[in-house]
Amino acid sequence: MDKKQTAVILEIIATMYQNKFKVDNKQLLLDLWFDTLKEYDFEAISENLKAYYKQNKFPPSVADLLHVTEKRDRALPTIEQTNQLLLGYEQAKQDKADPQQVAAALKEMRKTLGIERG
The missing domain is CATH 1.20.5 (Single alpha-helices involved in coiled-coils or other helix-helix interfaces)
Known part of the structure; x- marks a missing residue:
């Protein structure tokens, strides 16, 4: 995932959780999230975010988005x-x-x- 894609993830979170996701230093937040997410696939993290916001009323942490991926990997086989x-x-x-x-x-x-x- 590149920095632009990380910014898209943060924009989605800010949009979905308008009054609950407030950031004082946007550049620092972007840098920190990018440092964590850079080795992950944008599509996978996006899907995890969708799954997360369908079930949670509070904004996710980075770990929340990674955790959903791990859960999906443990799904029962067809x-x-x-x-x-x-x-x-x-x-x-x-x-x-x-x-x-x-x-x-x-x-x-x-x-x-x-x-x-x-």
């Missing part, structure tokens, strides 16, 4: 996503190494590292 995960697990089971190959590889690693099995 049926299709679940099926894809299960197929991946099944494929992983089939791709497991033979126990004898694993034992031989571990023996070789112990030998290379000078570890004696006792």
Whole structure:
């Protein structure tokens, strides 16, 4: 996110929370918010802000906007996503190494590292 996009986020907050979001030093606020948000995607933060102001009557802090992203990332997967995960697990089971190959590889690693099995 760039500084202009950060300013847009602050403008939206100021508009949505007209009497509750008062700032004495706008440049300092912009600098601080930008420093925190610069590594985040503008669209994601905008969506978080929309979700936030639909449920909260007080202005958000920067952390509030980041927290919504984390919540969304923990959402339950769709049926299709679940099926894809299960197929991946099944494929992983089939791709497991033979126990004898694993034992031989571990023996070789112990030998290379000078570890004696006792």
